[in-house]
Amino acid sequence: GGAGGSGGAGGSGGTGGNADGMGVRGVGPTVHELTGCTYATFIKCDPLPFIGTKGAVGLCQWFERLESVFQISECKETDRVKFAMATLRGRALTWWNGRTKAMGIEAGNNTPWSEVKKWMTEEFCPRSVIQRME
Template sequence: MSSLRNHHRHKRSSGSRDRRLAARIMKEFAAAMPAIITQIQSLNSNGSATSAAPNNYDFRNFLSTKPPSFHGEENVTALLQWFEEMENIFIHYECPDDKRTKFASSCFGDQAVIWWNALRNDQGSDLVVAMPWEELKEAMKKEFCPEHELKRLEAEFWDLKQIGGDNSTYSSRFRKPSRIVSHLVTPRPAEFRTTFVVSRSLSVMP
C-alpha cells in the first residue's frame, strides 16, 4: 500500500515538472517570435529586390551606351546594321524586353520620326510603344525596305554560290540578305519539301 502511494506521488511530481518545462519552452518561444518574424520579412524583402533588379535599367543607362541613330533614309544594309547594333546593346546591357521598342524609338530621326509619330497617332501611343522588338523590326522592314530593294535582295539571295571551301564569306553573304527576305529561308511545314527542291539554286561551285 505504501509503495502504491509513493508511485502516485512520483507520478504527480513528474507530471508537474513536465508542465513547468512545457510552460518555460512556450514562454521562450513566444519571446523569440518577434525576432524570427522580422528576420523572415527581411529575407523576403531582399529576395524581392533582387528579382526586380533587371527592371532598374532606365533610359539613362541606355543613353550611356551611345546607341546609333536611324533616319529612315538609309539603305537596306544600313537598316540591318542598325538592328544588329541595337540588339548588341540590348543583350550586353541586359535591357528588359518591355523597354526595347521604347528606347530604340528614341534613336529615330527625320523620316523615321515622321513614320513613328504617324504610327502612334494611328494605333495609339501606349499600344505602339508596348510593341515587342521583333514586331518593330518587321514594321520597319515593311516601311523602309522599298520593293525594288527587296527584289534585288531576293535575286542576290538566289544567286548566291559558294566558291571552293570559303565557308565564312558565303555564310556572311547569306546571312545579311536572309534577315530581310526571311520568307525564303524560314519555310512553313507544308513547304518543307519544296524548299529543299528550290534550295538547289544555292549550289556549290567546284
C-alpha cells in the first residue's frame, strides 16, 4: 500500500516533535476548495483595506479591487460581505458595526453584496459627489 505513509515525518522528529506532527496530520481533506474560497485564500489575494476617508474615489478603488479579489479567489456570493467587511478599518468599521447592530452581524453578513455596496455608496459618497462623477 502506497498511501499509508506511517514512516513519514512524524517518526524523525525525536523528542517533542509529536505535537507539531499531529497538527499537520489532523488537517484532513480541504472541503473549502469545493465550496468557494477560505478567508485565508481571500486575504492572500491582497484586498485593499477600506477606511472611508478618501471619498468616492477611495470607495470605487476598493470596490474594483474587491471584485478582482472575488474573481481570483473564487469567493462565493454568500461569503463576499463577510470577507469584504473584514477589510474595513477606522470610520468604515465603526459605520458597519453601527449598521449591523440593530439587525445582528449574521443578518448583515447575509445581506447581498450588491445591497451592501449600495449602503456604502450612500454613506461614503454623498449624492453631490456622485453627480459630479457622472
